Ligand code: HEM
């Protein structure tokens with residue numbers, strides 16, 4: 001026997017691996033004109049893998065304190081061999097993973113894959129998007145530059161507007177009443193320990209559900225064609241992963257991550273403070289809402305609306321009653337299109353204002 | 358069925374197990390939640406600081422000074438009057454700056470504007486800036502929170 005086969009035989013004799021292999025070959029993936037969208041989940045997974053790999057590498061030189069964080073990231077960028085590449089991959093993939101998760105979520109929405117029995121797959125997916133945004137929010141502060149410092153002040157101030165729990169959430173996030181060294185420690189803790197544990201757990205659930213239930217077919221698709229998941233679909237997944245890895249490396253080489261200036265808590269906030277692009281639509285909403293709406297503070301209204309939108313996102317499988325009976329309703333489609341238009345429009349508007357001289 | 362409502366041994370044990378589980382969770386979660394919530398820091402009880410020295414500020418300029426852990430803004434107005442405010446914007450916590458060209462206080466985050474009395478002129482800030490008292494003692498400009 002060849003060594004590889006001997007190894008395989010060794011494991012097969014000891015563990016019931018036959019069932020697993022059989023499951024993988026029997027599982028099929030439908031083929032139809034919307035199949036393209038089936039690749040975005042795997043793409044998100046690959047990008048999360050890149051985040052874990054590059055993040056673990058960054059940890060070797062990064063120092064989480066207000067005194068040293070900025071200098072340590074500068075050290076990574078200028079002294080450590082390929083440090084600029086590792087950091088740039090981490091920063092680029094951080095943005096792409098959120099983009100890809102958003103595309104994945106939107107495609108699942110418009111193809112109505114959240115219909116029973118896949119409600120909980122949708123919920124875990126939406127939670128994953130929130131967790132990824134948490135990664136972005138906490139990671140943004142870690143280099144301790146001016147932009148991140150003030151964006152975090154504003155971001156945590158907004159958290160304080162939440163009714164009842166707001167002040168508690170704010171102090172919990174900041175580790176005190178102001179953004180400072182303790183905040184950096186907390187964000188580091190969230191970014192490195194808590195969020196990774198949560199993400200790995202929720203991804204596990206999400207993937208187990210997907211594997212157990214298989215891919216859904218959109219309501220409009222009648223064809224019965226399908227291909228085996230393993231190896232046919234999996235190999236196509238691999239092509240997508242190779243492409244995205246190539247894309248991340250290329251943008252990292254041509255547009256490496258920048259660092260800016262070290263945060264100074266006793267300097268005026270410069271113009272152009274912006275959060276990461278995926279928070280811009282909320283930020284822009286906040287800017288446009290007047291100080292007072294119907295006697296309520298404007299921020300409270302904006303924050304409340306965002307909270308309701310987040311809750312609605314989680315509850316989509318139950319809110320779309322017609323889909324539960326296998327029908328599609330124009331109102332659900334319209335709500336989805338409006339939501340996408342709002343988020344894209346507000347983001348574009350914020351970017352346009354931000355880049356105006 | 359016996360006349361007196363007695364619970365079976367099985368039910369009793371099940372009840373004991375459930376309440377034990379709840380008690381365990383409570384005993385585990387409470388200290389963790391308290392641990393996660395940061396202890397009350399020694400909020401600096403600074404009430405007066407030396408913000409600048411006389412002559413340091415030309416007319417129609419301003420400087421940011423440390424008031425405990427927070428920034429304050431000391432302005433020498435075009436009229437040569439000294440004024441001090443908290444530099445923390447009442448909107449979302451950004452640090453404001455003095456705009457000499459328009460003689461107003463500006464917050465770059467969401468374009469909030471205040472006049473030289475700290476009152477909101479335009480933009481999203483909901484309240485005026487917290488005003489401080491300015492006293493000159495010898496060469497020193499002292500800023501203090503109103504009692
Ligand atoms: C286990 C996984 C991860 C580890 C160990 C990790 C570790 C780190 C470290 C040490 C830094 C500071 C160095 C730097 O600023 O370049 C950092 C920054 C950052 N991380 Fe992560 N990270 C992980 C996952 C993620 C994920 C999934 C995201 C996705 C949204 C993310 C987003 C960011 C961002 C936006 C920054 C700031 C990047 C910059 O400005 O350079 N991280 N991360």
Ligand code: FES
Pocket residue numbers: 446447448449450451464465466467468469480481482
């Ligand atoms: S924080 Fe000053 S205007 Fe928003």
